[in-house]
Amino acid sequence: MPTPSARITLYLSGNDKIIALPSGTGRRWAETALDLAGFTQNHDQIHTLLLDDQARARQALTHLHQAARDCQVSVATHPRPYLGDIAEAIVTALPGHWRADVLGLREPQDQHYLRDYLWETGSLHTLLDTKPLGFAAILRDGGGTELLLIERPSDGSYMVGALTPSPDHLHATAPAPRSVIASEAHIAARFIGSRLLPDYERAVHLSRLHEVEEDLRWAQEAHEPGTYPITESQAALHRFRTHASAFIATLRKGQSLSAEQAVFLDRMEDGLALDAPDDPDSKALADAEAVWRIDGEALIEMARAATPPPVTPAGPKVLPTAVPPPPAAITPASAPRR
Template sequence: MTSSAHITLYLSTHDKIIALPSGPGRRWAETALDLAGFTQNHDRLHTLALDDQSEARQALTHLHQAARDCQVTVTTHPRPFLGDIAQMIVAALPGHWTAETEPLREQQDQHHLRDFVWETGALHRLLDTNQLGCTAILRDGGGTELLLAERPSDGAYLVGALAPSPDDVHLTAPAPRSVIASSARLAARSIQTRLLPDYERAVHISRLNEAEEDLRWAQDREPGTYDTTHLQAALYRFRAHAITFIATLRDKTTLSAEQVFFLDRMEDVLILDDLDDPDPEALAVAEAVWLVDGEELIEMARVATPPAAITPAKPKPLAAAIPPPAAAAATGPRR
């Protein structure tokens, strides 16, 4: 009889064993883990501490006994736990990144994540065609979210961007391409040098496109024909983008005195204190400045568009008589 439930064990770098239950009979696997003394942490992962090796051995013996009784198969995974890889990656990235492991208990959990992956490339296909035990989400605290997954066929790590909320920006720029790496160190380097610059550029271009579209729509309307609700929504979207544009211009460009004065004035006028119930006079002033000077702000922001990431040239292939090093052979080809 083929088991409908499975438990995969990982040896974690944090002196514990991680257990991932899977399969249609996953609840039987969870029962076996509970009977053996595994506990669930804040990430909903079943863990077994290795502080007391005697107790740990006893718990593993009980696990195999309970698994037999519950008709659950147990295997030990030879590669590092993905959550540990995620922690190594965020530790190597600049800024304040965090990593959260996402157990994929049901197939629908995986499909839900797939729908939020921005690029419909390698990472999207991996989630669509493989049953994964877990993934990890990497967050920078400023709204950027990346998804990390391990490819079962060769153990390569795939990292791709999750799409920003449509409430923040309507995405019109090409999605940043996922990166593939054979180690946490290489993944962190590819994220920093390629994925994040492409992500920043795509979001910036999408903001520019949406801000310009809203401004053109408002400028093309005849006076008195505006739908107040639609007009305010367009102004609020522009305001949100303007905040980002101004911050980017101040942080990444050299500004003249006139440009500094212009940005200060735009910020004072557009950033309303109460968006839910704004002062009608302040709203009217913001609308007037938006219609007259919004184009200049967009043009300044367009000049500050981040450059596209430079993909390193592929090295020349080695002579056929010389076999490739093992590390290179284990790395999946870059799309």
């Protein structure tokens, strides 16, 4: 017997389409209603109805309401634009090459999964833990930075927070970057560029410093060369080489280096064999370990001096901009016209 807990939420997209999100414990009945109505489903399991043919769209919406009644599925129209459109507007406004991946949050465990990867344990974390959100989007820059975008149910504003870097590349120990809140996509993009990303870069830099300092202290003080486990030494050297590459790039990009400092960075880059493969049996890595133990502290000191300053927000997180009125409910008789 069908269950009343199944529901379909319709989102109006600016790309001449309606996005449908089936959810609830009886979600399969909602999916059946969407299939019967003629909605298409892509590889991300997002159901779409194109609006380029008005007559066909009205007919599909009529069939959807009929099928939903037959399957005991509730249908509701979300009052705000489709989050995927907001995500695309944000990544288009960000510097560099960003992309947005939209996720349908059909079940509580979908949100809990995202919650576990958030860096900041604040209001964004709480929302993922307590409120059904419908959709989320992950914004990626291609270089490892991942941001989470959601819509706040209480007022329709947008929240963006950082996901923790992959533990395979960095153990995040610094205070988490602070999330930002905005009422519109272009404001969110501005806050991301001026607050969240600088905060994120600082937190990554501090986490790198903490990790290399711990590893170097372990190598220099706790063990004599040749007396500690080879696998642990190789792992520590790998981490140092990875972080040293980032430090050197940062120092060359943002600092006024003296001739002596520039020569030191060149020597460290060559001595650490940063371009060499991670082959533990290579002579280059054996030499790199000696450079790490002898000159690693000097590189760490230079990197510490180049730590970005804390980000000081200029004004409130949310700008007092007007929020447009919600669109009319999508019904068979009121399908959007071209």
